[in-house]
């Protein structure tokens with residue numbers, strides 16, 4: 001082969017490889033969640049009409065890392081009339097699902113950036129916030145009048161020459177609702193008249209409270225979230241019904257909601273130990289208590305407990321890599337043992353008997369009968 005021919009072949013090979021890598025990138029970037037986002041607040045309700053649900057927090061190290069749960073799940077209330085598609089980072093869906101409108105008392109569903117927080121205290125009393133802060137004063141208003149040029153914006157009434165609105169949210173309410181809150185960047189870029197305004201996460205006065213389209217929670221939970229949010233991690237809110245979560249989980253690369261108490265607690269303890277630089281402290285303590293000589297092993301054991309969590313189904317490499325069950329399911333190309341006709345008598349599952357007796361078999365029967373999502377939210381035998 002002459003040199004020019006080799007050169008030409010090489011050129012084609014590089015072009016093909018480049019084309020493949022571009023395709024891969026395009027496939028990888030189908031999620032509307034920005035790759036720069038490393039903090040996610042996920043709110044799930046049972047239906048478009050439900051006015052309460054749960055909030056989960058997640059963090060990840062980079063765009064290719066798995067989302068890891070942070071903290072416990074938090075009970076929340078959403079709009080009195082439930083959810084409707086809002087305007088955010090996702091596409092606005094116009095199927096037979098509701099669309100958010102001004103005054104409909106519905107919270108927006110979709111994906112939204114969270115760029116600032118607010119509260120009644122002056123900023124110097126707020127301590128170590130990691131996100132821009134808006135001090136709520138008696139002249140701060142959020143404009144919900146669709147005919148105002150300030151629609152869906154914060155305005156200091158005393159600083160505006162021509163007040164052109166007849167309706168607004170007075171942010172310094174007499175109650176605790178806006179004592180602390182987060183601005184949800186809904187319908188912001190550009191602002192569409194009548195598509196909904198002044199959407200926040202904020203305190204509730206109790207779980208029987210209701211909102212006009214915000215998401216509210218206990219003040220202690222709100223405070224935790226405010227100090228957890230970090231603008232450098234480009235936090236987002238994902239708010240969905242459970243069915244929408246199932247529908248978009250794969251294409252939006254949403255996190256797993258599976259819970260694992262031991263794995264969660266082990267993860268939290270590792271984090272606290274790291275923040276307290278306990279590794280160094282243990283060296284000093286080991287001179288007085290010999291047990292601390294084993295601190296690093298203890299830390300590793302906690303790490304192994306974190307890995308015990310099954311973040312995905314067996315087929316998608318959930319659970320620990322050495323798991324024989326996972327390998328078997330992968331070989332059979334099934335999500336888990338509930339799809340296998342041999343599970344009632346399978347010897348590979350026998351190691352669970354001393355701990356769970358026959359509870360694992362009962363659980364598999366339940367999953368087979370109800371499906372995984374219904375099982376996760378329903379009765380389990382351990």
Ligand code: SF4
Nearest residue numbers: 328337340343346348
């Ligand atoms: S039940 Fe047994 S044979 Fe069937 S997938 Fe599970 S481990 Fe494999």
